[in-house]
Amino acid sequence: MFKKWKKNTLYISLMQLTLLFVNFILITLISREYGAEIYGEYASSKSLAVLVGTATVLSLALVVTQLLARNDIDSPSLQSNAYLIIVRNSSLVIFLLVPLSMLFYRDTTMTILFFLAFVINELIHIALGFFQSQGDFVTSSKQILLRTVLYGVGAYIIIANKLSIYNVIIFQILLLLIFFAVAIKSIPKLEIELFGKKSKQVFKKLEGSGRKMVLTTFSSALISELDILLLGLFYSGPLLGVLAWSRRILEIIFQIIAASLDILFPELSKNNKKDNVINIRKQLRKFLLFTFSVPILFLIFRDVADKIFINILGSEFTNLSSYIAQLLFCLPLMIWSRINIIFSRSLNFEANLTKMIAVGTFLSIMSYYIIHFINFNPAIVSIFISQFIFASISNYSFKKSYV
Numbered sequence: 001m002f003k004k005w006k007k008n009t010l011y012i013s014l015m016q017l018t019l020l021f022v023n024f025i026l027i028t029l030i031s032r033e034y035g036a037e038i039y040g041e042y043a044s045s046k047s048l049a050v051l052v053g054t055a056t057v058l059s060l061a062l063v064v065t066q067l068l069a070r071n072d073i074d075s076p077s078l079q080s081n082a083y084l085i086i087v088r089n090s091s092l093v094i095f096l097l098v099p100l101s102m103l104f105y106r107d108t109t110m111t112i113l114f115f116l117a118f119v120i121n122e123l124i125h126i127a128l129g130f131f132q133s134q135g136d137f138v139t140s141s142k143q144i145l146l147r148t149v150l151y152g153v154g155a156y157i158i159i160a161n162k163l164s165i166y167n168v169i170i171f172q173i174l175l176l177l178i179f180f181a182v183a184i185k186s187i188p189k190l191e192i193e194l195f196g197k198k199s200k201q202v203f204k205k206l207e208g209s210g211r212k213m214v215l216t217t218f219s220s221a222l223i224s225e226l227d228i229l230l231l232g233l234f235y236s237g238p239l240l241g242v243l244a245w246s247r248r249i250l251e252i253i254f255q256i257i258a259a260s261l262d263i264l265f266p267e268l269s270k271n272n273k274k275d276n277v278i279n280i281r282k283q284l285r286k287f288l289l290f291t292f293s294v295p296i297l298f299l300i301f302r303d304v305a306d307k308i309f310i311n312i313l314g315s316e317f318t319n320l321s322s323y324i325a326q327l328l329f330c331l332p333l334m335i336w337s338r339i340n341i342i343f344s345r346s347l348n349f350e351a352n353l354t355k356m357i358a359v360g361t362f363l364s365i366m367s368y369y370i371i372h373f374i375n376f377n378p379a380i381v382s383i384f385i386s387q388f389i390f391a392s393i394s395n396y397s398f399k400k401s402y403v
Contacts, residue, residue: 011141016256018145022152023252027245028312029159030168036241036316038165043244044232045106047225049114051218052100053122056093056115057086058210059217061125062345067209068133079187081203082126085210090119104232113169120176127183139186147179215354216345222361223337223390224251227383230368235379238316243379245313246323254331257291258338277343277402284339291335295328326380333384333391340394349401356397360389 031039060082067078097115101108128140154175155168231243261284298305306321313320344353364386371385372378 008135008137008141011138012259013256015141015145015148016259018148020252020256022148024249025152026155026159026168027248029156030165031241031245031313031317033159033162034165036238036245036313037236038241040232040235040237040240040242040244041107041110042165043228043248044104044240045101045110046114047228047232048101048104048106049097049111049118050225051221051229052093052097053115053118054218054221055214056089057119057122057214058089058207059213060086060206060210061122061129062217063206063209063213064126065129065133066213068129077199078202078206079126079130081199082206083123085203085207086119086122086126090115104229106232109166110169113166113173117169117173117176120173120180124176124180124183127180127187130187143179143183143186147175151175212350213345215350216341219354219357219394220338220341222357223334223341223387224254226361226364227386230365230382231379234368234372242317242320243323245317246320246327247383249324250327250330250334253294253328254334254338257294257331258335261335261338261342277347281339281343288332288335288339291332294331295325298328299325323380327383330384330387333387337387337391337394340391340398344394344398344401347402349398352401353394353397356393357390360393363389363393 027039030042034042064079064082094112094115097112098108101111124143125140128143131137131139151172154171158167158171228244228247231247232240235243302321302325305324309317309320341353344350367385367389368378368382371382
């Protein structure tokens, strides 16, 4: 397993590094050209869209990957039916985004556009699930890498010409549609059967498995996006932009480090013997210790980072490096939460984990209100407590379910 992991990790890391570079450049350009206030709205609207989108697509890309990895497939129309479910769900949910965006004080148009981008991206990953189910993350990484580069170049041109921020998101949607066609073209041609008897059975199986799988995916999305969504309730204007910027940098670094962990999912789906599970978790604890080096290194070079941020982004971002330096200590907590979610998903403990994450979400929201009432470094302390709650409660859930 770990020999194959090395090759996949190389390409995944290259892809994630490209994502890091492009996303960093884009949020920098957006913040500098449109201002911290616009970026704050951009980030908060995206977080709301991601949470709604996650619940809508039912994690069908993961379901398809799992079924293919197990050779548990009843019909050649598996992927076609997955597309159909997502299109149906999205058509219904998109109308709910108007009241939801108003409830969370978010820009409705921006939220809807981000939602569409999220849905199309899920369709792409359903197609790429064919390769990932075989342990091949190289093909999908290459396609995502190319798409990221093209998106970065196109978005840069749009921003440089001072067009509306909405044009950046629309361009992303169009590019995703093109790569959806590319992803479909790259897999072996499958028979499309949407209305036969076998197809109906596949449709029901996908929908049932998706409702189960989405429990852990939504839990993961909450861990990543809840902070920015809640910050949008307590802050506005440039300050929201600075806080969202620092939280997004934490998320980007987290995604890069945690990306290779996704390889565990198909492997554990095929080999979930207790000895194998225990051995993998022991090795991952060593990996977890490594992540503490990230905030320590940033602390050493914080003064340099502070000057760079101010020079690039402007005086609105004076406190950015201080926020990032503190938030990076949440990184090990987020990594451990991701590990527990992947293990729970692979070993069919989704329901137990989701119940605990729901409790954790409630506790996190309460902690936000309490810390802001106390008013002691509320933004940073709230985020740290929230991530500590999720890490602790996901670890407790796994141990209770598996041991």
